[in-house]
Amino acid sequence: DAMVIQNPRYQVTQFGKPVTLSCSQTLNxxxxxxxQQKSSQAPKLLFHYYDKDFNNEADTPDNxxxxxxxxxxxxxxxxxxxxxxxxxxxxxTSRAYxxxxxxxxTRLTVL
Amino acid sequence: xxxxxxxxxxxxxxxxxxxxxxxTSSSIFNTWLWYKQDPGEGPVLLIALYKAxxxxxxxxxxxxxxxxxxxxxxNISASIPSDVGIYFCAAARRDDKIIFGKGTRLHILx
Numbered sequence: 001d002a003m004v005i006q007n008p009r010y011q012v013t014q015f016g017k018p019v020t021l022s023c024s025q026t027l028n029x030x031x032x033x034x035x036q037q038k039s040s041q042a043p044k045l046l047f048h049y050y051d052k053d054f055n056n057e058a059d060t061p062d063n064x065x066x067x068x069x070x071x072x073x074x075x076x077x078x079x080x081x082x083x084x085x086x087x088x089x090x091x092x093t094s095r096a097y098x099x100x101x102x103x104x105x106t107r108l109t110v111l
Numbered sequence: 112x113x114x115x116x117x118x119x120x121x122x123x124x125x126x127x128x129x130x131x132x133x134x135t136s137s138s139i140f141n142t143w144l145w146y147k148q149d150p151g152e153g154p155v156l157l158i159a160l161y162k163a164x165x166x167x168x169x170x171x172x173x174x175x176x177x178x179x180x181x182x183x184x185x186n187i188s189a190s191i192p193s194d195v196g197i198y199f200c201a202a203a204r205r206d207d208k209i210i211f212g213k214g215t216r217l218h219i220l221x
Contacts, residue, residue, distance in 0.1 A: 004153075033208075042199060042211040043154070090153050097208050099144050100201075102153035 003027070004103035006091050012109045013081050021076040021106045023091030032074040033100060034066060035090040043090055049074060078108075086110045113138045117200050117212030125220050130187040132215040134200030143176050143183035144201040144209060154199055158185070187217075195219050 004025045013019040023032065031050050035043035047056045049068045063085070065077040078085055088107050092100040117134045124130060134143070142161055146154035158169050160176035160183060167174055174185045183202070187194055197216050203209040 006153075031208075040197075040214075040216070042213050045208070048208065088151075092153075097203060097206055099142070099156055099159045100209060101156065102146075105151070105153045107151070 004091055004093055004101055006089075006103035006106050008106060009104060010107050010109070012111060013078075014111050015082065016080045019078050019081055019108065021078075021089050021091075021108070023074045023076070023103055024072050025091075025093045025103075026072070027093055027095075027101060028071065029093035029095050029101070030071065031094045031096065032068060033092040033094075034064075034074070034076045035092065036085075037088040037090055037105070046076070081108070081110045083110050113204075113210055115200055115202055115210060115212035117215055119215055120213070121216040121218065123218045123220055124190055126190060126192060128190055130190055130194070130217060131184060132198060132200075133182060133184040134202070134212050135182040136202065137181065139180045139204070140202035141180070141205045142203045142209070143174070144203075145172075145174050145183070145185045146199045146201060148197045148199065148214075150196070157198075190217075190219055192219055 007022050033048040034046045037043045046060045063079050068074045088105045090105045091103040094100045115134050115136050144159050145157045148154040158174040163180045164178045165176040171188045197214045199214045200212040201209045
């Protein structure tokens, strides 16, 4: 089945220790998104790639970076995680700006 | 900027009851979407609407794209325990990424 895969599902890191979350997709969609979701809130868009073009949201902290080495994969790097970065991180894909399909998410804990 | 006002914020119902929730905006959109999110999982697309006035069903779920293009509603008939979760509306203008409402949390009382 075509899908969006996120690894790992649960990630624990230490305060200030860099962490990378990964996302892959078999849908062959050209747009990939990273969202941060805190408890009981809507997903908050951090950035997205439209093909190879990177689009950052204005209020995304510099601590968050992303890489998209090819169509299928996209990575979220958190350079120096703080306690406030503990959240669920969701990857999504779409064909152009059509409906988005989400992965299962990675829950990040910062100790 | 664009904003979606989703209501109610939460609702408590008895199993078997029908549910209705809606999403409104002061902006016009070309696409309305409804997602459901279970605890610890990513949102799952339930229904996508592309045309003003469109009424679409998916099993016990029915959603409509408002004729003004500024609103949408979702109905769930004969609720069952697995309907528990957070329902998000989302909308987009043509050639623009989607934005999300704040969600409606559905609780079902035994």
